Amino acid sequence: MNTPADTDATSSTAPRASSDKLLFTPGPLTTSMTVKQSMLRDLGSRDEEFVGHVKRIRQRLLALAGVSQAAGYETVLMQGSGTFAIESVVSSVIPASGKLLAVVNGAYGQRIVQMAERHRIPATVIRCAEDQRPSLPAIEAALRADPGISHIAVVHSETTSGIFNPIDVIGRLVRSLGRVLIVDAMSSFGAVPISMAEWGVDFLVSSANKCVEGVPGFGLVIARREPMLASEGSARTLSLDLQAQWRGLEGNGQFRFTPPTHALLAFSRALDELDAEGGIEGRARRYRKNHETLVEGMRALGFDPYVPADCQGHIITTFPFPKDPRFTLEDFYQRLSRRGFVIYPGKLTQVDCFRIGNIGRLFPQDMEALVTAIRTTLGEMGIQR
Numbered sequence: 001m002n003t004p005a006d007t008d009a010t011s012s013t014a015p016r017a018s019s020d021k022l023l024f025t026p027g028p029l030t031t032s033m034t035v036k037q038s039m040l041r042d043l044g045s046r047d048e049e050f051v052g053h054v055k056r057i058r059q060r061l062l063a064l065a066g067v068s069q070a071a072g073y074e075t076v077l078m079q080g081s082g083t084f085a086i087e088s089v090v091s092s093v094i095p096a097s098g099k100l101l102a103v104v105n106g107a108y109g110q111r112i113v114q115m116a117e118r119h120r121i122p123a124t125v126i127r128c129a130e131d132q133r134p135s136l137p138a139i140e141a142a143l144r145a146d147p148g149i150s151h152i153a154v155v156h157s158e159t160t161s162g163i164f165n166p167i168d169v170i171g172r173l174v175r176s177l178g179r180v181l182i183v184d185a186m187s188s189f190g191a192v193p194i195s196m197a198e199w200g201v202d203f204l205v206s207s208a209n210k211c212v213e214g215v216p217g218f219g220l221v222i223a224r225r226e227p228m229l230a231s232e233g234s235a236r237t238l239s240l241d242l243q244a245q246w247r248g249l250e251g252n253g254q255f256r257f258t259p260p261t262h263a264l265l266a267f268s269r270a271l272d273e274l275d276a277e278g279g280i281e282g283r284a285r286r287y288r289k290n291h292e293t294l295v296e297g298m299r300a301l302g303f304d305p306y307v308p309a310d311c312q313g314h315i316i317t318t319f320p321f322p323k324d325p326r327f328t329l330e331d332f333y334q335r336l337s338r339r340g341f342v343i344y345p346g347k348l349t350q351v352d353c354f355r356i357g358n359i360g361r362l363f364p365q366d367m368e369a370l371v372t373a374i375r376t377t378l379g380e381m382g383i384q385r
């Protein structure tokens with residue numbers, strides 16, 4: 001097997017050096033060796049050192065979101081993958097008398113609708129095509145028509161396609177109409193500047209293993225305190241009770257149930273490495289360069305991105321299949337994987353696509369190596385471009 005990771009010599013702060021395949025996926029991601037090494041500890045969940053880590057992580061997350069406790073914001077860490085943290089918010093902050101408006105242009109928006117259904121939360125859905133931004137007038141009309149809608153949920157970087165939804169304008173609209181905004185910023189937080197206060201985001205949800213480049217194990221919620229506490233008593237589950245989790249973390253600094261201690265150690269280290277890279281702006285620069293390198297290389301091979309350039313984000317890129325009967329995703333995927341490159345199958349509703357992530361400890365030369373591997377693989381498969 002060709003192991004591109006062995007030849008990595010890119011970042012001065014965080015070497016990757018391992019013979020694992022490179023993950024061009026939206027999570028789990030390729031992480032730095034130093035992030036992995038930081039987990040070689042066993043800390044007790046009530047231990048002072050561990051509690052200190054958790055406290056600092058929560059403070060640093062507020063700073064990354066451009067807010068503070070003094071300005072009325074709180075951080076809650078929640079065990080599980082990113083979906084658990086989203087479900088924690090959806091199932092905890094909408095009161096029994098409330099109603100959700102879900103804006104959907106991909107699978108992650110649809111997942112929020114499923115959560116509302118499962119918890120029997122009344123919901124209205126605004127849908128649009130996966131390669132289009134949601135319509136602002138439609139959102140405004142829905143909110144004006146139904147004063148019962150108390151909360152709106154929207155995905156920032158819809159990882160299904162790679163589109164960026166305009167959270168800033170949606171947020172200002174939602175705030176001007178006096179409703180509460182929940183944003184799934186899973187695949188954008190850490191690599192796309194977000195001004196929660198300015199944009200009017202009340203709940204922002206992400207996870208340890210996306211753009212911050214930690215390892216999987218927990219999700220994070222940055223919440224405006226007022227709407228979080230206003231909905232106290234609305235939680236529909238015990239383990240995902242957002243307010244109870246917050247009270248635990250604020251009270252004695254501990255998780256209510258066994259915390260992912262190793263993932264939290266890795267996350268502390270990952271935050272250091274994010275700082276060393278120049279924070280969110282620095283990381284955004286690398287990912288943007290990854291994206292540009294990929295798109296340029298793929299265009300030369302005859303692949304055009306599925307999402308129009310004006311709303312394409314720099315996190316993940318979707319490419320429609322080549323129109324050649326010899327192309328099957330399974331074969332393409334396996335051949336690339338044997339070369340050391342793991343891509344991400346994508347099932348959009350309208351078109352057959354594959355997806356390539358630009359995030360994690362990946363660099364422009366990795367994107368070039370991937371494009372070269374794709375060229376060779378297509379040649380082997382006898383696919384004409």
Ligand SMILES: *Cc1c(COP(=O)(O)O)cnc(C)c1O
Binds near residue numbers: 081082084
């Ligand atoms: C990754 C992701 C999630 C959460 O997925 P998990 O598999 O539960 O971590 C949610 N929303 C978006 C937009 C994502 O990219």
